[in-house]
Amino acid sequence: MDFGKLFELVVAASLINNFVFTRFLGLCIFFGVSKKMETAVGMSITFTAVMVVSAAMSWIVYEYIMIPLDLTFLKIIIFIGIVAAFVQSADTIMKKVSPALYYKLGVYLALITTNCIILAVPLINAGEKYNFLESIAFGFGSGLGFALALVIMASIRERLETADVPAPFRGLAISFVIAGLIALAFTGFSGLITL
């Protein structure tokens, strides 16, 4: 087992190829819940957990069901199905088992189903032929990167609340400008690790 490779995967997926700032995926949730720090943190935790589990489940299904049955051409539909089924069941189970946690994080679960990163990660895992642990590491790194992006964005947007932004740029518009400028800063990481 190669821990160096796993570590590289986590760093690469979270910082160097940060999904939000270098691939511009998952922007709807990114702009949607980054208004307040509290929601951003809740979303980050839920997102990372779902990411890891769905990456693992997708890998198992892909490796042991889809490849033997020669169904790889259906991977988009099947991965969407897996994520949706997992999120829905997690939602129901959490409601029964831990209502307190459900009221804290439950709202974010439904949103995650429609996120593009959650679909992109299994697809990239399948495309790059990562093994089980690598898939989990990649999923974890992606979740971490998204969490980082959300928390940074929330802290900046909270600071800008009192700023005298010109009227046409208030709200979403200035957020897009901020995201662009952060993406500019993240280009500094390019070429750091080549996978």
Next chain:
Amino acid sequence: MATEAKAHELIVSVSPHVRGKETVGRIMWTVNLSLLPAFVMAVYYFGPRAAYVTGLCILTAVLSEHIYQISLNRKTTIGDGSAFLTGLLLGLNLPASVPFYIPVIGSFIAIVITKLLFGGLGYNIFNPALIGRAFLLISFPKLMTIWTEPTARFVALDAKTTATPLGILKEGGLSQLMQVFGDKTELYMSLLSGNRAGSLGETSAIALLIGAAILLYRGYITWHIPLSFLATVGVIAWIFGGQGGLFTGDPVIHLISGGLLLGAFFMATDYVTCPTIRKGQVIFGIGCGAITMLIRLKGGFPEGVMFAILLMNCFAPLIDRGVKSEIFGAIKEQKK
């Protein structure tokens, strides 16, 4: 708040009642002045072209701020010197050989997109001059990395291109750097005086240190960010910078080459974009140093100061939240 003085001569105003002499304008113009040695050295080594590029940057920065504010029916703030400073810093961060539209585009991005759209001075998240330069580096990678050899004595360049010391270090290692500059003392002397290729204002370490000393003496910057920034770079360069293994690197080369001094003293310390709490500033400086060395030693770019400061700018509001001290005597909020 307007002060109302009526017949009974009772002056009613809101606090503060005792004001210091310092104003934004005073601080900004002092910073501008402290960059004068670096600017003079830039003109000395890179000729009139240095003054032309820097002047163009300043002119565009001041003009775009003025036009923006006039057209929005706001009071123009070009008198406080902050737009001038942004232009000057951007100019000092450009190579000498850039065509005229590079400073113009860079200054416009720096002032309008990075500063004014966020509500003007005091609200910008990122250092305007650095965003301007990062934008130019990504958009015009060829033009922004043509480094001309300094000719010295205020004469025009003969446009002989060469690589920056950090570029040589990245491509060929320390041995090639020694070949180019002769021996170690000569290398240090060139780096200190500024007789080497690079951005206009970053080359002369001594000129920058003079400026930094002025700012430190006047108390406009504190030691927290520059010291933690430089110390982190030095330690990492010493441990990981060598080719023969750990603890064999040469920290001095990394400390006085590239844009490190310019960045650490004049740009990372920007009041608006760094954390306001001292403890946070130390974290900020360490982060800047670590990312700088990560990019210099492992990254795709030879120089990482600009990206390091920009990345830590993103984290500054978060750092401020994290190190916020508790109010004395306050009762902790009960968790639900």
